[in-house]
Amino acid sequence: KAGVTQTPRYLIKTRGQQVTLSCSPISGHRSVSWYQQTPGQGLQFLFEYFSETQRNKGNFPGRFSGRQFSNSRSEMNVSTLELGDSALYLCASSVGQGAGNTIYFGEGSWLTVV
Amino acid sequence: GENVEQHPSTLSVQEGDSAVIKCTYSDSASNYFPWYKQELGKRPQLIIDIRSNVGEKKDQRIAVTLNKTAKHFSLHITETQPEDSAVYFCAATTTSGTYKYIFGTGTRLKVLA
Numbered sequence: 001k002a003g004v005t006q007t008p009r010y011l012i013k014t015r016g017q018q019v020t021l022s023c024s025p026i027s028g029h030r031s032v033s034w035y036q037q038t039p040g041q042g043l044q045f046l047f048e049y050f051s052e053t054q055r056n057k058g059n060f061p062g063r064f065s066g067r068q069f070s071n072s073r074s075e076m077n078v079s080t081l082e083l084g085d086s087a088l089y090l091c092a093s094s095v096g097q098g099a100g101n102t103i104y105f106g107e108g109s110w111l112t113v114v
Numbered sequence: 115g116e117n118v119e120q121h122p123s124t125l126s127v128q129e130g131d132s133a134v135i136k137c138t139y140s141d142s143a144s145n146y147f148p149w150y151k152q153e154l155g156k157r158p159q160l161i162i163d164i165r166s167n168v169g170e171k172k173d174q175r176i177a178v179t180l181n182k183t184a185k186h187f188s189l190h191i192t193e194t195q196p197e198d199s200a201v202y203f204c205a206a207t208t209t210s211g212t213y214k215y216i217f218g219t220g221t222r223l224k225v226l227a
Binding site for chain 1: 120145146148150156157158159160163165203205207214215216217219220
């Protein structure tokens with residue numbers, strides 16, 4: 001069974017631009033969550049989608065948004081990029097929603113903002 | 115808000131020694147506690163987890179203990195090997211509203227040969 005797939009793996013953007021990252025969950029998984037990973041900050045929760053609906057959101061500004069499609073694939077978008085948005089963005093999927101569902105991570109998308 | 119504290123941030127041990135990483139969570143409603151290992155440049159991978167109805171769980175050289183009263187849980191690695199070198203993250207899932215994972219800030223473990 002294929003794992004969680006994220007594209008692109010690496011990208012460089014300029015301040016003020018916007019970026020869209022894509023995530024394909026493990027087949028059969030309906031929940032997709034997104035995390036930002038930066039040195040010293042660990043894994044910060046961005047948002048979680050289940051059945052095309054955002055079920056939970058972390059403490060990030062409105063520039064960070066996402067969506068989920070009917071096939072459970074998800075995208076996240078960051079508008080008006082800032083230097084501080086440089087990070088590894090990790091997508092994770094799980095079978096269902098709810099405490100106790102193990103999440104499985106993708107390899108991540110490395111975003112550098114210059 | 116919900117919080118998971120993880121200590122130490124870095125840990126160096128000699129090969130063959132044991133390593134212990136500790137986490138404390140704030141949400142008493144949390145009931146699932148996974149541990150992830152992230153090798154350099156790779157994705158975090160689940161190595162062991164424990165649920166709130168269990169006090170201890172072992173898997174070969176790895177064990178996790180949970181103290182719900184004190185709201186802390188620990189990862190124990192025995193007979194450490196160089197391939198155990200990585201960053202380890204603890205997490206707790208909170209049931210406040212809809213669930214989400216709260217991760218600790220990570221522990222960089224170095225196993226010295």
